[in-house]
Amino acid sequence: MIDLYYWTTPNGHKISIMLEEAKLAYRVKPINIGRGEQFDPEFLTIAPNNRIPAIVDHSPQDGGQPLSMFESGAILEYPRR
Numbered sequence: 088m089i090d091l092y093y094w095t096t097p098n099g100h101k102i103s104i105m106l107e108e109a110k111l112a113y114r115v116k117p118i119n120i121g122r123g124e125q126f127d128p129e130f131l132t133i134a135p136n137n138r139i140p141a142i143v144d145h146s147p148q149d150g151g152q153p154l155s156m157f158e159s160g161a162i163l164e165y166p167r168r
């Protein structure tokens with residue numbers, strides 16, 4: 088399962104569209120950037136650039152620990168089954 092840290096912006100939509108098209112299971116975790124939620128310390132451990140989108144893959148292909156990733160271009164290139 089992938090957690091998508093998201094807000095309703097074009098960069099957020101890029102990732103929700105990719106996840107839908109790839110038919111991958113994901114949960115949306117809203118980050119209201121208008122309220123400054125991108126600066127919450129818990130979110131900064133996932134996205135130290137204080138920007139959405141970001142993801143946490145709880146089942147990475149290598150069977151390792153949950154993997155967090157930020158930057159929409161990197162997320163789009165991240166290989167998944």
Ligand SMILES: N[C@@H](CCC(=O)N[C@@H](CS)C(=O)NCC(=O)O)C(=O)O
Binds near residue numbers: 097120158160
């Ligand atoms: N280069 C980044 C840009 C991400 C970005 O600018 N996100 C905006 C929303 S579209 C954001 O989270 N802004 C919050 C802020 O700057 O504090 C990417 O492609 O992921």
